[in-house]
Amino acid sequence: MIVLENVTEVSLDNVREEVAAAIEQGWRFVTITAVDLNENEFEFIYHFHNPEFEIKNLRLTFPKGTVVPSVSGVLFCALLVENEIKDLFHIDFEGLALDYNGTFYTNVDELEEGERMIAPFATFTTVQKNKD
Amino acid sequence: MYMTKNVLRNLFKKSATRLYPLEKREIFENVRGALDIEIDKCIFCRACQLRCPSQCITVDNKAGTWTLDPMACVVCGVCVAVCPKKCLHIGKQYRAPLLERGLITHQGTPRVPKPKAAATAPVVPAEQNAEAEVQKAAVATPAPVNTEAATPEISETVAEKPVEADISQAAAAAPEAVEKPEATGTEIETNAEQILETPQAESEKTEVKPDDAEQKKEDLSA
Amino acid sequence: MSRTIIPFGPQHPVLPEPLHLKLVVEDEIVSEVIPNLGYVHRGLEMLSRVRDMHQMIYVVERVCGICSCLHALAYCHALEKLYGLEAPPRARYLRIIWGELHRMHSHLLWLGLYAESFGFESLFLAFWKVRERIMDIMEATAGNRVVISTNIIGGVRRDISPENLRWIMNEMDLVEKEFRQLMSTMLKDYTVESRTRGKGYLSKEDAYALGACGPTLRGSGWAIDSRMLEYDALKDFSFEPVVEHDGDSYARGVVRFKEVLQSIGIVRECISKIPDSELSVPVKGNPPAGEAWSNVEQPRGELLYYVKSDGTKNLPRVRIRTPTFANIPPLLVMLKGCELADVPVITLSIDPCISCTER
Incomplete structure (x- = not known):
């Protein structure tokens, strides 16, 4: 099975320190990929490049419904990606530098009580009723 | 007064642009214009329906019809490549503008069961x-x-x-x-x-x- | 000091695609910028759940309307890594020829819009007249003007005949001749220089730390270009990226101008060295489970694809990281402190392709 090269596993506690350490070492931030693994878990992969085109990846797996610490304090450019993930996967971040509150791509101002959660790219089977 | 020379020169010179629609530009050979089918050769195997990326072809093999949605077709050419009887082809002329949305249906002869x-x-x-x-x-x-x-x-x-x-x-x-x-x-x-x-x-x-x-x-x- | 919020709206003559910026302006100097995207979001990454991996090529091509063949190329690279295939030699050369033609047409489009952004409309149409020759080449060899649909997993679908290759060589000579006539106007004219020099400065450290890519990064002094990875036929040529050190809009314009000349040279070399072989290798069955990653240089920067497969014919995750998405944070930093009339010029200097950004 082919997997990505140079993957380091991180956990929710040390994700900010790992990202800050990668930037200190001279890696350039590329993007964050969010994957809907199965019914209970999401996965984030943080990708970094350096001028010689080597790749470094940090993989973070967490159960659905947890609040993930945001790295936009360390990396200003991560805030666009995190807002997009928040809109499409409905994952909450803590500490976002500029928070669009769900209006980045979609047009919902605030979800009221009992409204359907809008998460076009992920499936939530246990959190609320009548969700795809 | 001063313009007479210019006016006369422009009257008798050849125009710099093509005089469309009297003279139209020739279309290149490989241009993908619109999709067409020769329904007599079709055997209704539905390979084109399965491979179409925009799902614009519908084949009914019991009734023997081949239906195309001309506005959904992106003229990519995948159906032409997979057709086993080579009855689909893409012509050079672009599809004419339509006044309303509709489907194009071709009726062919389906396979009829022979008597016992x-x-x-x-x-x-x-x-x-x-x-x-x-x-x-x-x-x-x-x-x-x-x-x-x-x-x-x-x-x-x-x-x-x-x-x-x-x-x-x-x-x-x-x-x-x-x-x-x-x-x-x-x-x-x-x-x-x-x-x-x-x-x-x-x-x-x-x-x-x-x-x-x-x-x-x-x-x-x- | 009165503060006003001026919308640099979704519709603007300068922008090829809709982008909304809220400019907080104090007496004509911009102090803050808040971007708003989402006007062309189509959710194309999710279509991989319903379309199988061969049909996804045609979906992925339509993410961008200017650089479409390179999206398909990156997707095919990622899937070929999963399958463990390699495209045959002639297909690799044909992919580079079409890719570099796409780069030339995109840069010529940008140069035209750039000239129009400071009102120089005759230069705008002069660049687009040169671009029409390249559109003719695409139409004659591949069938369509922009979305050419020639890349498939394992190779290419169409071939270019020898007389077409000779015709392309002739057209490259004509394109170069007409393009060089516009060089002195683009690079040395007084109006152009006074509207672009010193505007939108991005320092070298900022460009790296904010994650910029493409000519935005190369205009600030970094020699980073994904074509140095030497994918496809580029391993037979020596490739050096074009670098400028000033970091302002003028430098980014010069980088793109010189890249057009560089691409003409690459196309000529490819045509003279193209080998004979079959056009594609057959692909059987579903891809094996795993993940793959591919990196291709688009006209706007580096394009990255992450593809995850679980063994069925639908890929559960296709992630596209487009270069304009990475270039928007540097734009927010560049616009601070500039004057209101410079905003269109600076926004255009990163080459925004918003339909790529929002997929």
């Missing part, structure tokens, strides 16, 4: 009769692939496939069908009830007529 072969079969002993039925089933060509009901049953009545194994549409059924008869070739000849006699069917090929495999099932299982 038992009425016309010669009176022969049971074994030879079974072989004759098997041969007639053997010549069932693309027809089995169209009707979905036929496909699972064909894998049981394995006899037909080796004769038409070279036809590409008999996709899944064919490979399985080919192996079985070879394994049980010799013993079957003696047994009249067993239908799996391909070696005999192969050697005595009758003319290839589109025949209904469902019809055969009824005959063979009876």
